[in-house]
Amino acid sequence: MTRVLVKGITSGVGATTIAANLTYALNASGRTTAVVDLDPRNILGMWFGQNEADPNGWVYAELTQQSWMLGGYVSPQGVRFFPFGDLFQLPSDIERLPWSNLIESLLQRVLPAMLTALSREYEFVVLSFPAMFNAKLLSKIKAFADTVLTVIHCDPVSFSLLRRPSNQAELADSFVVANQCSVFHQIQQDLLLLNQGAFAQRFISTKIHFDIAVQEALTSMTSVVEYSPNAQASHDFRALATWLVANASKQTQSS
């Protein structure tokens, strides 16, 4: 019954990738998992085999048929996923609200009920949160989540954003996981070493390496955990899932 929110420090760091592969890894370790895409770019579905031409998703279904449940699918591996939906393909008779208003109303109306219903059925619910949303929205959604993972790259931009004073408030209760770490470049090692000290408790020791197998898996519309179990990235995602499970049980024990 743990809700995990995965967001990136900025866009393009691979938050959706982590959310999708983490879901697969949790599923493979025997925990029932569902994943919900909160990103209007609607790219989560690709990871689970949704047809590219299919515009359906939980927001799409909610807007067209007033039921978010019709926007959910089950992947061939048995993972429950809820794509956002391609809002550019909404029928013309549906009213197009401005983004922020739409999201705000959905958050108040739909998301609590959805999460409650999913939590009843699934041990883990992963939420993939886009970087484009503002801090106010983030803080509202964070209220629903038990664990927050902030994804970064091992590059100067990510670390600069990580250290920015204005970001400290929202990073206060979040864990940081490094994605796409290269084994060949010393600068990334040095940056990690430098910053791990500042964020000692929050930095997850498992980092996700840059492995081309992840992109190859996506072109086969599945996760690297299924596609190439030997890959270092699969190993890393499995380790991340294990950490998450241990952390969740620690949280339930302390609360």
Add this chain to the structure above:
Amino acid sequence: MNILAMWVQPQALAKAPQGADSSLSLALWFLLMRSVTSTKWFNQQDWQHDYPQVNWRQPSPGDGVRMLLQTVWNCFFYAHFSIADWRLYRHWLLIKQTFSWLLRGAFWPLQLGVKWVDRVAERPVPKAKRWQQKNRIINTSLTLVLALLAALCLTVPFTWQAQAVFVLILMFLGGLINRIAGRLPNMLLIVLSLTASCRYIWWRYTSTINWDKELDLVLGLILLAAESYSWVIIVLGYVQNIWPLNRKPVPLPEDATTWPSIDLFIPTYNEDLEVVRATVVAALGVDWPKDKLNIYILDDGKRDSFEAFAKQFNVGYFRRPTNEHAKAGNINYALKHTKGEYVAIFDCDHIPTRAFFQVTMGAFLKDKKLALVQTPHHFFSPDPFEKNLSNFRDVPNEGNLFYGLVQDGNDTWDAAFFCGSCAVLKRAPLMEVGGIAVETVTEDAHTALKMHRLGYHSAYLKQPVSAGLATDSLSAHIGQRIRWARGMAQIFRLDNPILGKGLKWNQRVCYANAMLHFLSGIPRLIFLLAPLGFLLLDAYIIYAPAIALFLYVLPHMFHANITNSRIQGEYRHSFWGEIYETVLAWYIAVPTTVALFAPHKGSFNVTAKGGLIEGSFFDWAISRPFIILIFLNLSGAVWGIWRLFALPEGLVGSLVINLFWTLYNLLILGGALAVAAETKQVRASHRIAVDLPATVALDSGHLYAVRMLDFSFGGLRVSKPNGVLFGLGDKVNIVLQKVTETATFACEVTFVNEKFLGLKLLPMTVEKEIDYIQSTFTRADTWSVWQQAYEVDKPMASLSSVLVIGVTGYRSLYRFSPAVIRWPMLQLSNLVQWCWSYMPRIQITRG
């Protein structure tokens, strides 16, 4: 076959007709009955199973007889037999289990009591003077009473019956006490062993010398001298090892500015640059402030390549103008030209881990009078015994007893001494004794002795914080031990620890034991030749009836064995010490005797390390003395057996005992021979087995999680990821962990099979080399399984494996013999095999 056995009356066999034809037809009749009464159709497999000694593909003339013998056997004996099914055996197991369960229950309160006593004993002694004085009075009075009782107990003569009862009670008590865990039972067992051994030696001195005949007297006294030597070693050994200290590292203060400066010396003479390279690189990676650590290569070989190497790696280099006093002179020269507060000395092939100084330096800051911290010499390559007997990592090696137990015991008495490498010395005490001692060839122990005389302390930390190369060949190994033995004898003669001032009584005992241990050459030779005195020369060396021998010798041996097995069990398996001592006995006998009488004669020979043994060969030069001893023992045995059958009774008991002793000697000598058969060394760099996570990164962008299974200086072996194809010569990258970070190295694939991938490291920069050494050799956890991988000693199993090694030794002697000796032995073994093929077999139960 059971059906037949029940079906056919045995009486039918008794009435069997005469003649070969009839017996053959009887065999055929039985076979017919067998095939008729079996429940399924017979095929060739069944025949092969029932008559395993017959080769059905190549029948030979004697097969009919073989089948007949087997069939007859099957009629009388239960065919499908395994000892686990035997009712008697099962009952015996049950009785043993119940008995041990009862004992454990009965001993449980005793065990608790012993644990309590051990805990109290570990508490530090209060320093209050009055407590000490009171205790001293109690201690002295108790000691006097004890001494009187002991004198009485050990010298009173017993009748055979009384001695037998006494001995049985002692052995029974010993067995019982052995069941209780803890340190107190160790001490009790030592007391029992001392009782048995002292009674034995008293008996030997008073009742077993034949004063009438001259030859008996001379030989008897020689043997008695050797036995006295053994007894002294046993007693001193008990004192030395009664309470191993198990010192723990002291943490350093937080503020790194208070940490002292250290000079790290790496003396070298004729070793290859390859060997020294890894040590220097590891030293560069040791955790200590860079401004407080100065690394120096002390090159006595005056090689320019080393100087260039030192310059490239930015370490110090000393080249002294002369070469006197070998390593000691080398270090003293460097001491004059350096200024660090502490001096760390590493042999050129001993690699320190990162944590070396973190673990060792704390003790110096806590105890101002501490002059030396010594750490164990742990080897990552097998020494000649382990290599040639193939017991690497199964049986503890020869050095394990010293570094695992003896030095620890020495540490309790503040007598741990310097071993030449992997140690840190304080400069001030070292300069006070005039640098490293140059008067003897074992300069390390002598320096420590001098520092102890001035009242300084020493410490031994049993942490595996470094690892090195063991000696490569048996000749190099023996050469090293000869040097140690000569040096120790020289110290015994020139700077005797028992005499001279400055040492406490317990330090004297420990040093004396260390030196006397190296004088074991001549006593061991005497033991190897002793039974021949009776068998060949008919001299009563031990002038006592066989029953007396049983009653005095057996308990002495039994108690020495179980006590030593208990104290040393984790560090040396029983009876292996015999092989180690036998191998060295001949070679150290002469140098030590010469050194005792003329200490300044003899030359220093450097130990050769790191060579490649090209092909397997038998070291005839080294094994010549063993062959001579074997020949003598064999002739004694043959003569003894002849006497046993040819001459009248009356001597049987002594003959049998001496024959068994000779047989034991022969097997131990065979074990020494087995070590001389050098196995071919397959690769130049030694590999260390580990199981650590690693990543293989291909240039295509794919990464695979693998396990690193072993590594060496030049390459490593990893598990192969499933379903990925590798070809020989492929360029891959291996990513290893280095505490908090990872390091990537370019490699080439040199070996592929379904399970493993062999990688060779491609040339890399200095920084990358340091990274590699830090990811592999100097990781603190690489050596942490030292000594935990060994099983605890089981004396009987150990004895049987040592005796098996003895047989192996003779086999390798035979294998390497010239053809003129091999041919008759081959015919003999063929004959024996042919006779054996007629023996009926017990059939293995099919599943």
